[in-house]
Amino acid sequence: AQSVTQLGSHVSVSEGALVLLRCNYSSSVPPYLFWYVQYPNQGLQLLLKYTSAATLVKGINGFEAEFKKSETSFHLTKPSAHMSDAAEYFCAVSANTDKLIFGTGTRLQVFP
Amino acid sequence: DTAVSQTPKYLVTQMGNDKSIKCEQNLGHDTMYWYKQDSKKFLKIMFSYNNKELIINETVPNRFSPKSPDKAHLNLHINSLELGDSAVYFCASSLRTGRRTEAFFGQGTRLTVV
Numbered sequence: 332a333q334s335v336t337q338l339g340s341h342v343s344v345s346e347g348a349l350v351l352l353r354c355n356y357s358s359s360v361p362p363y364l365f366w367y368v369q370y371p372n373q374g375l376q377l378l379l380k381y382t383s384a385a386t387l388v389k390g391i392n393g394f395e396a397e398f399k400k401s402e403t404s405f406h407l408t409k410p411s412a413h414m415s416d417a418a419e420y421f422c423a424v425s426a427n428t429d430k431l432i433f434g435t436g437t438r439l440q441v442f443p
Numbered sequence: 444d445t446a447v448s449q450t451p452k453y454l455v456t457q458m459g460n461d462k463s464i465k466c467e468q469n470l471g472h473d474t475m476y477w478y479k480q481d482s483k484k485f486l487k488i489m490f491s492y493n494n495k496e497l498i499i500n501e502t503v504p505n506r507f508s509p510k511s512p513d514k515a516h517l518n519l520h521i522n523s524l525e526l527g528d529s530a531v532y533f534c535a536s537s538l539r540t541g542r543r544t545e546a547f548f549g550q551g552t553r554l555t556v557v
Contacts (some may be wrong), residue, residue: 363542374447374533374548375486382543419484425542430476430499433486 333358333424337434345442350409352437354396354422357403363425364405366396369436370418378420381405392416417441446470447549449534455555456524464519464552466534473539474498475517476546477509480531489532492517493540524556 338353356362363382367375379390386398396407405422422434447468456462468475476499477489491499495511506522517534531553535546 365545367548369484372551374550375535376548377545380543380545421486429474429540429542429544430488430491430501431478431486431546432488436484436486 333432335422335424335434337422337437339437341438343440344412347411350412352407352420354405355403356424365423366407367421368418412441414441447536447547449549449552453553458556460524461522464532466517468515468536472536474537476535477519478533526556529556
């Protein structure tokens, strides 16, 4: 069975500071992992995905994530936060049956 | 052009009513999904269809019935609505089935049952 744990339901950073959103996964098969962002009252938008190619994955809006098998992690980072990054972020793993299993989400707040 | 569009965006209805949510994608994808997001923002899959054929049917009450008239459309009909059905329902599509294929989401339909 597959599952995802997102540590920290809320993360607050100052504008210009490093963003680190944590995601740990559990999977009985080699995982495919995704990060999605949800802005208020909107749908989910794909930020980046890991599909067993490069372990460091670059996404949109300056975000990147590194797949670490030894730590079963896929943390999302951005070197310098912008006010427009404030949103809900979801980590997801793709299960055997082709469905996405989501974490509980992390709300990112960015202060000026 | 909106890739995955849902209507309506907001739906307020009384307990016991029957309602439908429509979804259309213009991406040429073969696979479509319905996800439910509860009040705590938790997202869970309900159904998936591949080329009009039901692939995934999670443990969803029989009151929920998806219908896919063609591969570009996946509608969700809900009978005898209950308070607990209040949630945001997201339609999504992906190019094909397969674990590495990402899903594209619609804007969501916020259903409130009163």
